[in-house]
Amino acid sequence: MAFINRVLEPPTYGWSDMSGNLAKPTPKQIFAEFFSRLNVFKNKKNWLSFLSWMMIVVLAPFLLLFIFKYFTFKLLLAAFFYSMIVMGTHGTIWHHRYCTHGAYQFSNKFWRFFTQNLTLKIIPEEIYAVSHHVHHALSDQPGDPYNAGGGFLYCFLADVNHQPINRNMSEADYAKCVNLMKHTGVNVNTYAQYQNWGTLANPTRTLISVALSWGFWFTAFYLMGGIGLACALFGAAGFWAVGVRTFNYEGHGKGEDKRRDGVDYNRNDMSINQLWPGIVAGEWHNNHHLFPKSARSGFKPYQVDGAWYYIKFMSVIGAVKSYNDSKKQFYQQYCNAQVVPIHEEPIIVIQEEVVVSA
Template sequence: MHKIARYLTGVGLGLIHVGALAAFVPALFRFSDLAVVAIVSYCTGALGVTLCYHRVLTHRSLRLRKPIEYCFALFGTLALQGDPIRWVAVHRKHHAHADHEGDPHNIELGFKWAHVDWLYRHNIAYPSEEEIARYAPDLSADPFYRFLAYAALPLQLALAVALFLAGGWAWVVWGVFVRLVFSYHSTWLVNSAAHMLGYRTYRTTDRSTNCWWVALLSFGEGWHNNHHAFPFSARHGLSWFEIDMTWWHVKLLAFLRLADRVRLPSEVMRRKLAYGKGL
């Protein structure tokens, strides 16, 4: 990433966090604000990033009907974590080099690096434009995703204007700034905490863990050891007690015939990688 881009990223993240502090102003809090942050977080985080960006676009663990896919991808763009092409390329490179040299957010470089520093500090593992095209050729060939690569800020501004017109500055603070801070850290904790804290069910070549509280914050992404063992799986919470809210969405979409080609690991595959005997 270019030095100027890193600087702007760091400044932008800082300003978003500062903006979220306005939520502590009594005049900018109403109970409707909680509903706004919950609804917008659900659309952009659960449907946009977790379901579409990660499980559909990055790993192709299921297929959505195109209009649904594009709608959810647009939601993901509003999470302001990067456009689909860049997000997918970074994550695919992470899996190719997980916790080793070449991983953009290598946990071996420390918790803070894996959590946020990799985004705005000098990072030799961050994919170049050529690598982005190589890691995400499927998305790079799609005109809609190329459009979203330039639409993130205009879309965010449009959302802010809509929230202001509907609920004033309070809805902007909660629906944009507070929501982005929550979305950022719930995603970043998957890269940091879920590579350090928790338990490991499956043998992998990285430090991924299953971390229950990260899973609750990130709609099921915290079952990260399961995910690294079977990246293609549409279900991350593979044990009965591992709550995976995104998997519930997958089952509902499949039932409604809005999703198909749902991929899961077989029992034989799970036993082969599991620690100890059986599950």
């Protein structure tokens, strides 16, 4: 069995059935697995999954305070912008394009730290990045941790049921797992510590980093707009953290083939380009599956890509030293395009249309 097939902790209901097809658990099985893996009293190795959902629980009162005590339409607009655009785009910039795919490289550790902490720390890098490598290797196949064919709950609760790393890796496999994360700057456990805690992340360092992140941002929001703004944006962050768990179910057609000719060019899996995730977070998912290591996934003129704009800006000011941009390759391979360089701005000729690329 290849490393990518064994790096994640398998659920009790397994990845596949006796025929080799996706094992589709019942809602009862999914919830049983979920609560079992959250139980830190049963097994302390459940600590990271428990922490991931406890952060949402802790953020819920901020949302309620905003709704019932501090609500104004101005704060609602701020909360919408922060959750949908700021948190969504940052997730694409940091967790997706950098931590998982290494689509760009920072010029130094300061800019990496700066980008990492642009928003509240909510999603542990380990849970996202390692499992996302598996998602790309086994997309829509048994073993894909958020296979849309398993249903909504299969994807929504995947961060607990399917995404944690295997707790029984050999030292050699653990070293490979560490290698997947080394560029992120996340301090990881030694193999002996991993055997004790079952994670790459160290509990003490993780809790301190979350406390510092939340303390800094609550203070910053309070100074910018008082307790009302702080509650609105903290509540919005929690709202986003729940909503983002629905993305891969939607982004892979809810288990159906919803790919469209002329829109979704990747036909190796069920990923689709969606207008809303693309606009608010730069997540043109089918494009991303075509070129996963590209720092840009909004290739067509209408495909707004805020994550790419940030990465490009950071490159201009010297904070990013290199990046991969697959836009030219996309047009050449999938749009029958001929690229004719003029000065420093390439012109892309597609049939009889002329589009000047950014």
